[in-house]
Amino acid sequence: MNRFNVTHFLSGIFILFCQIFLLKNIQVVISETFVISVFLYPLIIIAIPIKTPRAIVLTVGFFTGLLVDVAYDSLGLHTAALTFTAFARGYVLQMVEPRGGYNTDSAPNFSSYKTSWYLLFVAIMILIHILAYFSIDAFAFVYIAKILVNTLLSFGISFLLIILYSMVFKY
Amino acid sequence: MRSNLHILRKYGHILLFLFYEMIAFVLIVNYNVKQKEIFLHSSSLFFGAVSKKSAEVGDYLSLRQSNDELLRENARLLKDLIRIPRILQEELDTSRYPYEVIPARVINNSIQTTHNYFTIDKGSNDRVATNMGVITSDGVAGIVTQVSTHYATVLSLLHINSRISASIKEEDYFGTIFWDGKAFDRLSLKGIPKHIKLQNGLIVETNGYSTIFPRGITIGTIRAFNISKNGVFYDISIEPVTDFTKLGHVYVLKNNFAKERLDIESDE
Structure with missing residues (x-):
C-alpha cells in the first residue's frame, strides 16, 4: 500500500515535469482568440486510487495546479481548474460506476478496468478540466463561443496524449 | 456532536x-x-x-412621507376651498384677488452659508419673474431673485439680506423678519412695539404690506422674546415653519396687480 502511494507520487512528479518542461513549449496559437494547449497533468487527478478521500484528491489538485501555474506564470488559473476537476472526480466516478462497483485498492487505468470504461472516464475528466480551464481563462461567459472552440481543439490532442501516456507507462 | x-x-x-x-x-x-x-x-x-x-x-x-405631505396639503386646500366661497361673497370677487400660484420643484438648495439660495425648475417660460414670493405648503420660503427661461434662483429666508414684513397673527402691529446667519432654525423679528402682550407659541405670518406675499402666510412661531436695548421694541426669536433642510415642492406666488400697486406707491 505504501509502495503504491510512492509510485503515484513519483509518477505525478514525472507528469508535472513533462507538462512544465515539454508541453508548455508546444502551445499552438492559431489566432488571437484560439489556442491549442496540451494538458497532461489532469492525469495526476485521473489516476489517483479510487478510494482516496475526497479531501486528499482536492488538496492534490490544488497544489498540482499551483505548481503548473507557477511554471505557466498564470497564478490561479490552473489551480482553480484542477481543483474543480478534483472536486468533480467523485461525482464522475459515481456516474460511470461499473456494474459490481469499484475495486477498493485499484486506480483507474487500462489494466484494472475495461478499456471502454477507462476511455470514457478519461474523456469526461479531461473535458471537464479543459472546459473549466478555458472558462476561468476567459473569466466571463460572454466568450462562450471562444471557450467552446478552444476546449474542443485542446481536448482532442490532450485526450490522445493522455491515453498514449497511460498505455506506454501502464499508468 | x-x-x-x-x-x-x-x-x-x-x-x-x-x-x-x-x-x-x-x-x-x-x-x-x-x-x-x-x-x-x-x-x-x-x-x-x-x-x-x-x-x-x-x-x-420616501414615497410614504411624500404621500403624507401631499395628503396634509390636500386637506388644507380642501378646507380653504370650502371657505373660499364665503370669503369671496363677503370680501372680494375673483377678479380682485391678485395672486396666482405656480407650482415648482426645488432642484438645488443650500443652508450652509450665510447667503443661502435655492434653485427651482420654473423660469420665465412659466411666467416666473423676480421679486415673486415662494412658499411651501407650510409657509414662507423665499423670494425669487434671478430668472432664466427654465430656472429661477430664490433668495432663501435663510439669507442675511432677506427682509420680510410680518405681523403676529390676529394683531396688526408689524415688524420685519430677518436672519442673523447663525442657526438655520431661528429667525428674528424686530419692530413689534413692547406694549403688546406676547407669549411663546404665537404664530407670525406675512401681513400683505408688500406685493410679494399676500396677507396670512405663516412664517413661524415665537420661541423667545425680550425687550431690545433701546427699550421700544421686542427682540423676538422665531422658529420658521418651513424646513429648509428638505425643500421639495414649492409654490411661486405671482401678483398680477404688483405693477399697478408699485407704480402708485412710488408716485407718493
Whole structure:
C-alpha cells in the first residue's frame, strides 16, 4: 500500500515535469482568440486510487495546479481548474460506476478496468478540466463561443496524449 | 456532536473545495492582468447596478412621507376651498384677488452659508419673474431673485439680506423678519412695539404690506422674546415653519396687480 502511494507520487512528479518542461513549449496559437494547449497533468487527478478521500484528491489538485501555474506564470488559473476537476472526480466516478462497483485498492487505468470504461472516464475528466480551464481563462461567459472552440481543439490532442501516456507507462 | 462530525465528513469536501477555489480566485484576480480587468469591470457594473437599485428603493420608501405631505396639503386646500366661497361673497370677487400660484420643484438648495439660495425648475417660460414670493405648503420660503427661461434662483429666508414684513397673527402691529446667519432654525423679528402682550407659541405670518406675499402666510412661531436695548421694541426669536433642510415642492406666488400697486406707491 505504501509502495503504491510512492509510485503515484513519483509518477505525478514525472507528469508535472513533462507538462512544465515539454508541453508548455508546444502551445499552438492559431489566432488571437484560439489556442491549442496540451494538458497532461489532469492525469495526476485521473489516476489517483479510487478510494482516496475526497479531501486528499482536492488538496492534490490544488497544489498540482499551483505548481503548473507557477511554471505557466498564470497564478490561479490552473489551480482553480484542477481543483474543480478534483472536486468533480467523485461525482464522475459515481456516474460511470461499473456494474459490481469499484475495486477498493485499484486506480483507474487500462489494466484494472475495461478499456471502454477507462476511455470514457478519461474523456469526461479531461473535458471537464479543459472546459473549466478555458472558462476561468476567459473569466466571463460572454466568450462562450471562444471557450467552446478552444476546449474542443485542446481536448482532442490532450485526450490522445493522455491515453498514449497511460498505455506506454501502464499508468 | 456525532451528527456534526457526520455532516462534516459528508460535506466537508465541498467546504474544502470552496476554500481552495476562493484562494485560486484571489490569486487569479491579483496576478493576471486580463482577469483582473474583467473582474474590476464587472464588479463596478455590479455595484453600479446595486447602488442604482438601492437609490430606487430609497425613492420608493420616501414615497410614504411624500404621500403624507401631499395628503396634509390636500386637506388644507380642501378646507380653504370650502371657505373660499364665503370669503369671496363677503370680501372680494375673483377678479380682485391678485395672486396666482405656480407650482415648482426645488432642484438645488443650500443652508450652509450665510447667503443661502435655492434653485427651482420654473423660469420665465412659466411666467416666473423676480421679486415673486415662494412658499411651501407650510409657509414662507423665499423670494425669487434671478430668472432664466427654465430656472429661477430664490433668495432663501435663510439669507442675511432677506427682509420680510410680518405681523403676529390676529394683531396688526408689524415688524420685519430677518436672519442673523447663525442657526438655520431661528429667525428674528424686530419692530413689534413692547406694549403688546406676547407669549411663546404665537404664530407670525406675512401681513400683505408688500406685493410679494399676500396677507396670512405663516412664517413661524415665537420661541423667545425680550425687550431690545433701546427699550421700544421686542427682540423676538422665531422658529420658521418651513424646513429648509428638505425643500421639495414649492409654490411661486405671482401678483398680477404688483405693477399697478408699485407704480402708485412710488408716485407718493
